[in-house]
Amino acid sequence: MDPIRVIVQNCVGCNLCVKACAYDAITLSGPVGAREGKPTAVIDLVKCTLCGSCVEACKRYKAIVITRSTFKGQDITKYSGICVFAEHRRGRLASVVPEIIGAARELQKDLSAPVSAILVGNGVRAYAEELLSYGVDEIWMIDHPDIGDFDEDVQAELVAQILMERKPEIFLGGGTVVGRSLLPRVAAKILTGLTADCTELSIDPSTMLLRQTRPAFGGNIMATILTQNHRPQMATVRHKVMKPAEKVGTPQGKVVELTHIPVPKSKLEFIEFVEEKTATVNLVEADVIVSGGRGIKDPKNFALIEKLALATGGAVGASRAAVDSGWIPYSHQVGQTGKTVKPKVYIACGISGAIQHLAGMKGSDMIVAINSDPNAPIFDVAHYGIVGDLFQVIPELVKRLENGV
Amino acid sequence: MKIIVCIKQVPDTTNVRINPETNTLVREGVQSIINPFDVYAIEESIRLKEKHGGAVTALTMGPPQAAEALREAIGLGADNAFLVSDRAFAGADTLATAFALACAIRHLGGADIILMGRQAIDGDTGQVGPGVAENLDISHITDIRKIEEIVDGRIVVERLLEEGYARIAARLPVVLTVVKEINTPRLPSLKGKLAAKKAEIPVLKAADIGAEVERLGLNGSPTQVMKIFTPPKPGGGKKFTGEPAETVGALLAELTAAGITIKGAH
Numbered sequence A: 001m002d003p004i005r006v007i008v009q010n011c012v013g014c015n016l017c018v019k020a021c022a023y024d025a026i027t028l029s030g031p032v033g034a035r036e037g038k039p040t041a042v043i044d045l046v047k048c049t050l051c052g053s054c055v056e057a058c059k060r061y062k063a064i065v066i067t068r069s070t071f072k073g074q075d076i077t078k079y080s081g082i083c084v085f086a087e088h089r090r091g092r093l094a095s096v097v098p099e100i101i102g103a104a105r106e107l108q109k110d111l112s113a114p115v116s117a118i119l120v121g122n123g124v125r126a127y128a129e130e131l132l133s134y135g136v137d138e139i140w141m142i143d144h145p146d147i148g149d150f151d152e153d154v155q156a157e158l159v160a161q162i163l164m165e166r167k168p169e170i171f172l173g174g175g176t177v178v179g180r181s182l183l184p185r186v187a188a189k190i191l192t193g194l195t196a197d198c199t200e201l202s203i204d205p206s207t208m209l210l211r212q213t214r215p216a217f218g219g220n221i222m223a224t225i226l227t228q229n230h231r232p233q234m235a236t237v238r239h240k241v242m243k244p245a246e247k248v249g250t251p252q253g254k255v256v257e258l259t260h261i262p263v264p265k266s267k268l269e270f271i272e273f274v275e276e277k278t279a280t281v282n283l284v285e286a287d288v289i290v291s292g293g294r295g296i297k298d299p300k301n302f303a304l305i306e307k308l309a310l311a312t313g314g315a316v317g318a319s320r321a322a323v324d325s326g327w328i329p330y331s332h333q334v335g336q337t338g339k340t341v342k343p344k345v346y347i348a349c350g351i352s353g354a355i356q357h358l359a360g361m362k363g364s365d366m367i368v369a370i371n372s373d374p375n376a377p378i379f380d381v382a383h384y385g386i387v388g389d390l391f392q393v394i395p396e397l398v399k400r401l402e403n404g405v
Numbered sequence B: 001m002k003i004i005v006c007i008k009q010v011p012d013t014t015n016v017r018i019n020p021e022t023n024t025l026v027r028e029g030v031q032s033i034i035n036p037f038d039v040y041a042i043e044e045s046i047r048l049k050e051k052h053g054g055a056v057t058a059l060t061m062g063p064p065q066a067a068e069a070l071r072e073a074i075g076l077g078a079d080n081a082f083l084v085s086d087r088a089f090a091g092a093d094t095l096a097t098a099f100a101l102a103c104a105i106r107h108l109g110g111a112d113i114i115l116m117g118r119q120a121i122d123g124d125t126g127q128v129g130p131g132v133a134e135n136l137d138i139s140h141i142t143d144i145r146k147i148e149e150i151v152d153g154r155i156v157v158e159r160l161l162e163e164g165y166a167r168i169a170a171r172l173p174v175v176l177t178v179v180k181e182i183n184t185p186r187l188p189s190l191k192g193k194l195a196a197k198k199a200e201i202p203v204l205k206a207a208d209i210g211a212e213v214e215r216l217g218l219n220g221s222p223t224q225v226m227k228i229f230t231p232p233k234p235g236g237g238k239k240f241t242g243e244p245a246e247t248v249g250a251l252l253a254e255l256t257a258a259g260i261t262i263k264g265a266h
Helices: A016-020 A053-057 A097-111 A125-133 A152-166 A179-190 A299-312 A320-324 A355-361 A390-403 B036-052 B064-075 B094-107 B128-136 B190-198 B244-257
Strands: A004-006 A026-032 A039-043 A064-066 A082-085 A115-121 A138-143 A170-174 A194-198 A200-203 A210-216 A221-227 A233-237 A254-257 A268-275 A288-292 A315-318 A345-349 A366-371 A384-387 B002-006 B009-011 B017-019 B024-026 B032-034 B055-061 B080-084 B113-117 B139-151 B154-161 B164-171 B174-178 B223-229 B238-241
Touching (some): A004 A039, A016 A053, A053 A064, A053 B223, A082 A097, A082 A179, A097 A200, A115 A152, A125 A138, A138 A152, A170 A179, A179 A194, A179 B094, A179 B128, A179 B139, A194 B094, A315 A320, A345 A355, A366 A390, A366 B244, A384 B244, A390 B244, B009 B064, B032 B036, B032 B064, B036 B055, B036 B139, B036 B174, B055 B064, B064 B080, B064 B190, B080 B094, B128 B139
Parallel strands (some): A082 A170, A115 A138, A138 A254, A288 A345, A345 A366, A366 A384, A384 B238, B002 B055, B055 B080, B139 B174
Antiparallel strands (some): A004 A064, A026 A039, A200 A210, A221 B223, B009 B032, B017 B024, B139 B154, B154 B164
């Protein structure tokens, strides 16, 4: 039997499932069902990816069901606690770490389970105090001279070993370049589920499972994912979305050194790290970002964006349209296929506000849009908008900021 | 050099719009395309072949119509292509997908370099590359912006990270995921288009690649979708229209009133 089927006697031919299917796999062409004269939904099994959108769309009539044969996971009763990956490199913890600890401590309120952190690397003892100050109960640490900052293969292996030994119920990492490379490797080692780039985490009150919510289809839809039969339930968490953990007055946590786990040799060879010279590139950490889009019209005009960035002490961002046109390097791209940013102020100049761009910046504290089209979707998310020609508005803004008026 | 490029056929999400009244996806006119990041992976694989010799095989897992994406890859210069397609693969999450692709790659005799885009634009996970590498027990490096050199089985790459890039070397075979910065993809040539038209695209089924059925598709996927919903429509704020001097003045007044300074340190 196929895992997805339509229960004809429940189907009213309402068309909601047809609209919900992103793969064009449903048509209303079946026999008359629950409503007279209305054809019922037929699922093209060739196109269907079993994504579940139609089941959700049909929750009122319950006419589409997906059945999965329950396959065996591990003995999940042995797992408890929430664990985070303490990502670090070049002498400091990644700025996403306090955020995932914050998320873990929120979940802790519902699970009443300890929060632990996995800390592996060379000289990582130095980060223990900071981690404990965020309210971590236990640090599972391997501090070893052979673990290089960029030896991701070794780190993944050690993280997998620690997870198998310590058995946390939940394991969270940052939605960073490293987090989104290391955690999938770990998940494939220990054969458990991993949800990428979550923007919301909560505990399902009836099942106590981790509800992992994330955008998909460029932020057009949100999906809530569960990992039912496998442990740990793993997720990466989008940077700059969760509130960082507040520091605790007197840290109570302790460090557990796992010296018995052998450190393998890395197959990767780190050569060097090259910091991007321009201060304007580090979008992820910037307080102010000035971004340019298609409305900039010409690569030369990015100088205007740079001027405003300088006047605001901010970084320069860009929409996909500007990057695809070759006006500015990809490292500046904000959006679904670029960087996710959450500055204090985001100034979008000549950016229409395609979903794919919004996905990367709508978490900003304050959004200012400058666009000549009063109906541009960017104005829907902007707190303040100026309808006008950016070639006039930006110079005016720069002038005022520079002159302090 | 044997190169396999893994691609995915995806709905073109950049053209997906939300119907403001019903708050549902408007799918009309949305075409299936090769995942944009994978186009860069195809280009890079062709460039590697041009430089080092060898052959490029395009590989995808998907429904029968995904063969179209493979034809396009041949049009862009891939030598041959295989479609991993079986009802048993449906509903696969990234773990089951990575497992199936790794089985297919092993069935094809492996490769020196396996390339793919950093993520697909429908799922946006970027998890399949590392998963394939783990299943094949080889190294992987994500977010590659440049392949510097390949000498005596050692590859040197530049990996894009948040605050800069790292130069990293690895022994082949290796799985690499690429970012857009890596190249500028070419358009299909006339010769390529003809080859694409004529190409035979063998279909690999679960039994062909020796994959255990319980690790495939919905059954082999630890994660499951509980709920799908459209995000609430944002409200929009204050809009100023008029002469730049007025609108900029009004904006700055509002920001000041809200206690926000955007004036940089000079």
